[in-house]
């Protein structure tokens with residue numbers, strides 16, 4: 220059977236491996252972490268609703284369940300006909316390569332004074348520790364923000380920041396110390412979250428007022444400091460703890476190699492996820508560039524569609540499927556169950572609609588239920604629901 224190497228053991232990489240195995244390909248997943256990290260439910264680590272162990276699946280368990288090989292190593296470079304690993308060096312032993320390395324983040328001045336919940340999971344753990352210290356102290360200023368990438372607008376990640384902000388607000392209210400904390404939201408764009416539509420913006424504004432969250436938007440960030448954030452107009456937002464999610468940037472291993480890539484370093488793919496002009500290399504998820512409408516966003520569910528399509532399209536090339544190649548473009552939508560600690564909102568956007576449906580109480584439990592379903596179904600312990 221043909222050998223497929225998947226680089227990256229995240230949402231896209233694991234889905235690709237699972238579906239490639241359904242066609243009985245010889246599959247090897249190479250990733251730097253030995254666990255699969257479920258980002259959407261990691262937002263609850265700082266507020267102690269989930270422990271680190273609850274939001275991971277050891278990749279060896281997934282490998283055993285689906286019959287693929289797992290190698291832990293760091294990818295340093297990806298080229299058209301080879302890839303280079305930190306420990307094992309250059310390798311060319313594949314018939315097909317699937318790149319699913321996720322993305323890097325833009326580096327802002329003073330970024331070391333901030334914590335992102337969207338990058339290395341260790342940062343979320345450090346953020347949780349710092350939040351704990353302030354809670355024990357009993358008071359503080361907490362800032363939450365995200366940035367943009369003018370070279371790749373679809374790489375902005377704001378949803379998890381709103382989720383963390385609302386969850387921390389609720390957590391402090393439960394502890395009856397919310398009035399001792401100042402909660403601040405900041406973003407350089409004038410209308411952060413606007414791709415979810417006007418109603419979502421209005422609702423966010425209403426929530427900020429109701430929960431007494433200060434907001435600074437529309438001003439560029441000049442620098443982060445130990446005690447706050449400096450804006451272009453000279454404003455200083457004071458903060459004891461800053462969660463900041465910079466916009467995504469191309470992965471360093473991609474930037475170091477010779478795959479076709481955008482100015483920002485995202486791999487240029489066909490709608491079938493085959494890398495443009497490279498017959499046997501595919502890229503899925505946050506690593507690749509995205510076609511589509513202005514409001515498009517890189518999301519986990521799209522990474523999974525791309526991964527399943529890639530498995531199918533490789534099988535098609537190998538004569539194991541009949542029909543036309545599958546493309547991701549018709550699956551571009553924004554689907555997010557935005558959690559607020561004591562409820563949530565279902566945000567949905569496609570070419571025809573943009574809606575945010577408030578789901579008090581039940582929204583929170585739906586997302587918790589999804590997390591459980593996700594873990595068990597990935598391990599093959601319960602059946603997958605179509606499209607999920």
Ligand SMILES: Cc1cc2nc3c(=O)[nH]c(=O)nc-3n(C[C@H](O)[C@H](O)[C@H](O)COP(=O)(O)OP(=O)(O)OC[C@H]3O[C@@H](n4cnc5c(N)ncnc54)[C@H](O)[C@@H]3O)c2cc1C
Pocket residue numbers: 226227228229230231232249250251252254255256258259260261262292293294295319320321322336337338379472503504505506517518519520521522554555556
């Ligand atoms: C906090 C948070 C909440 C989110 N919530 C949602 C949501 O509710 N709904 C939704 O649809 N999307 C959500 N997303 C977006 C979603 O998680 C991403 O779009 C998705 O993870 C992208 O999958 P990926 O496989 O491309 O990248 P990742 O999941 O980031 O996986 C990349 C993998 O590559 C590995 N890797 C990276 N560099 C190297 C290297 N040099 N060598 C070897 N391995 C490497 C990493 O360890 C990781 O396993 C959320 C994201 C975050 C951060």
